[in-house]
Amino acid sequence: MRAPERIQALAAFVIKEMRHILRDRQTLTILLLLPLAQVVLFGFAIRTDVNDIRLAIVDAAPDDATLALRARFTGNGRFRIVATAATVDVLEPLFRRGEADVALVIAPGLARALADGTPARLQLITDASNPNTGTTMQTYAGAVIRTWQAALPGARQGVTIEPQVRMLFNPTLESVNLFVPGLIALVLTLVTAQMTAISLSREKERGTLEILLVSPLRPWQIILGKVAPYLLLAFANVVTALVAAWVVFRVPFRGSLLLLLAASTLYALVGLALGVLIAARTESQRTAMMGSMIGTMLPSTLLSGMIFPIASLPWPLQLVSNIVPARWFIVIVRGIMLKGAGVVHLWQELLVLTVMFTVLLAVAIRSFRARLA
Amino acid sequence: MTLAIEVRDLTRRFGSFTAVDSISVDVAVGEVFGFLGANGAGKTTAIKVLIGLLAPSSGSARVAGFDVLTQSEEVRKRIGYMSQRFSLYDDLTPRENITLYGGIYGLADAEIRARGDAMLNDLGIMHVADKLVSTLPLGWKQKLSFSVAMLHRPDVVFLDEPTGGVDPVTRRQFWEMIYAAAARGTTVFVTTHYMDEAEYCDRLSIMVDGRIAAMGTPAALKAEFGVSSIDEVFVRLARPATATAG
Known part of the structure; x- marks a missing residue:
């Protein structure tokens, strides 16, 4: 042929x-x-989880500053506050039952620390058992805190955010x-x-x-x-x-x-x-x-x-x-x-x-x- | 006598099983040759070797003047094949099937159209030329299938149980088409299970257990076995085989 x-x-x-x-x-x-x-x-399927982040707040000594920070999370459409407690003991069962995605732990005396200009500590605990969403949720929570911080009167930058990923299955960004x-x-x-x-x-x-x-x-x-x-x-x-x-x-x-x-x-x-x-x-x-x-x-x-x-x-x-x-x-x-x-x-x-x-x-x-x- | 098919001591084995056992067949140009045998006798394997789908284990075969193993491309151009399974595409129309096969065999567009129209007219199915093949009755499909296998005017056409499942009237029409093709010089190599059809062949062979047990004109075979029909010849030859094969 x-x-x-x-x-x-x-x-x-x-x-x-x-x-x-x-x-x-x-x-x-x-x-x-x-x-x-x-x-x-x-x-x-990935995004919906991130739009409804269940947040647990540990606020040992509520004051003006902690309430203002909490209001930031309440006002943000992505977060739903599922528990507010005074001690961190509640967190472990919450995470284990899968009822919370992120926990915010506020050290006592936040308002005073801000007023004095001494370092204030905030701890973020994220359940990263779903590696696809864990990092994203942590990033969102961090962003809310930074927005709150930026709106503080004066240049008070003494807040340290201490992120903690609870289950480190997959540290890479997915x-x-x-x-x-x-x-x-x-x-x-x-x-x-x-x-x-x-x-x-x-x-x-x-x-x-x-x-x-x-x-x-x-x-x-x-x-x-x-x-x-x-x-x-x-x-x-x-x-x-x-x-x-x-x-x-x-x-x-x-x-x-x-x-x-x-x-x-x-x-x-x-x-x-x-x-x-x-x-x-x-x-x-x-x-x-x-x-x-x-x-x-x-x-x-x-x-x-x-x-x-x-x-x-x-x-x-x-x-x-x-x-x-x-x-x-x-x-x-x-x-x-x-x-x-x-x-x-x-x-x-x-x-x-x-x-x-x-x-x-x-x-x-x-x-x-x-x-x- | 010019030979269209020349088979010499052809053997095909699958592992230790010998499907075709040293058969030799000559078919003359323009002959209608019936290739008979019970199920599993080795007919389909033999045909597959002749059309180049299987290589022979030993022996040789020439089709349309070319060796099936070493000159398979030349053979392919010169043969037509209609398998026992239906050969057309169901989800295409008759015309699209014709265009496809014409193209594959290298016919010019004008030629494809002319031969296609003639074919559809002869078959009397011009009115369904653009309907899907799946909607046509089986008899029409079989006749169309045969005509498509003849589209490139092959020297030799192989028909593997072409009339399975069609009604007696259509079978008769089908055989008229086979005779017409033979009259135009095409050699027809046909397998069938209908013994009345075997009587229509110029010559036939009967395969039993991979070997050719008898070969000749229908009349000669009947005389040799002293019976009145090919059916009886077939049963006599095939019975011992089925007994041993279980």
């Missing part, structure tokens, strides 16, 4: 794939809206900013690996793949024709997720959009190769779906650092996380979006993904050919 005919054959195949995708309106709608829904849902890169990875994994695996195994199950393999189409044309439309869809998803993250949560975007799209394409290719491989090794759509669920979606969620920081995983899982493409991709996206990192900083991760893609593609094409052996 001459080159123009090869391209024509490939084009005919891609058009067919597009028709499959466009005709299945329900799946298409879900796939297109998925990034939007995920960003909004995940984002708000917030919606860190979540969005993970969501992009998740959506891309779904659209590329899972959808390719399903669509290819459907051809296998229905017997149409045999017809294609008997035709002059070569394995690479079938694979390329299969994945090209999903690559387009993946692109649309990345852009949707970015726009949603910015519009709804003002997640910053500091780096190069071009680099991000290039990295996303690379990651999408890894996912597509993985999808082809899964389809080649499974016999039915159902198995392919389960296979891609366990083989791609679960590790992309749990072992990628998206939800649980890699460093907090047990070491065998840390080792396994190295072969999860999403782990590397999330580092890239976080680097680009939040730190404005460039290729210089991210070349290692990009290299890892490139190697993964090459290996997976080679194995995928081999498994395709294996049918002929």
Whole structure:
């Protein structure tokens, strides 16, 4: 077959794939809206906790100053005061029962200390058992205290805030900013690996793949024709997720959009190769779906650092996380979006993904050919 | 006699199991060759080797003048294939299916349109050309499927149980299409479980346990076994096999 005919054959195949995708309106709608829904849902799931911070106040000797400080918290919409007590003894049971998120401990004699200009001590205790929200809550409480302090008459800066995180599960900052890169990875994994695996195994199950393999189409044309439309869809998803993250949560975007799209394409290719491989090794759509669920979606969620920081995983899982493409991709996206990192900083991760893609593609094409052996 | 299919001592093993055991078959150009055998006799494996989906373990096979193992690309251009599972895309229309296969086989757009229109007219389904294939009755689908397999005018067409599940009238029409294709010079290699269909073939072979137990024209086979129908020939040959295979 001459080159123009090869391209024509490939084009005919891609058009067919597009028709499959466009005709299945329900799946298409879900796939297109998925990034939007995920960003909004995940984002708000984190945010709602932070909007309703349950505060316990320990005020041993109430005076004008302590009441003014307490009023600051009452007036702030984010805090709900769940307990006011005179001693710190009440805090332990409150935290243990999960009835308070943050505790403010005011040392006795605050008004006098402020009047004398002697150091006054405030202690903030935060329950960081949910690492995603702990730091954020502490930051908010600190901000309220600073506002109160700034409004004090004169330049009385003698107040020391002593932050104390009660359960130090995860000291790193985890917030919606860190979540969005993970969501992009998740959506891309779904659209590329899972959808390719399903669509290819459907051809296998229905017997149409045999017809294609008997035709002059070569394995690479079938694979390329299969994945090209999903690559387009993946692109649309990345852009949707970015726009949603910015519009709804003002997640910053500091780096190069071009680099991000290039990295996303690379990651999408890894996912597509993985999808082809899964389809080649499974016999039915159902198995392919389960296979891609366990083989791609679960590790992309749990072992990628998206939800649980890699460093907090047990070491065998840390080792396994190295072969999860999403782990590397999330580092890239976080680097680009939040730190404005460039290729210089991210070349290692990009290299890892490139190697993964090459290996997976080679194995995928081999498994395709294996049918002929 | 020019040969469309030339099989020499072809064997295909899966591990220790020999699915196709040293078979040799010659099929002449323009012949309608029936490839019979009980379920599990090795027909589908043999067809898969001939169309290049499986490599032979030993022996050789030439289809349309080319070796299936070393010249598979040349073979693929010259053959059509209709599997026992339905070969068209359900979520595409007949016309879209035609466009797809025409494109894959490198036909020009104008050619695809002309042949497609002619085909849809011949089948009398022009009025559903733009309806989804999934909405068509099975008989129409099967006939369309065969026509699409013939779209690029292959030298040899392989039909693996093409008439499974269709009504007798449609089966008859289907066989008329097969004869028409053979009359245009296409060699037809067909498997079936309907013994009346076997009678329509120019020649046939009956496979038992991976081997070809009998081969010849329907009349010669019936004479050889002294029976009045291919059905009886088949049952005689297949019965000992089922007894030993359990």
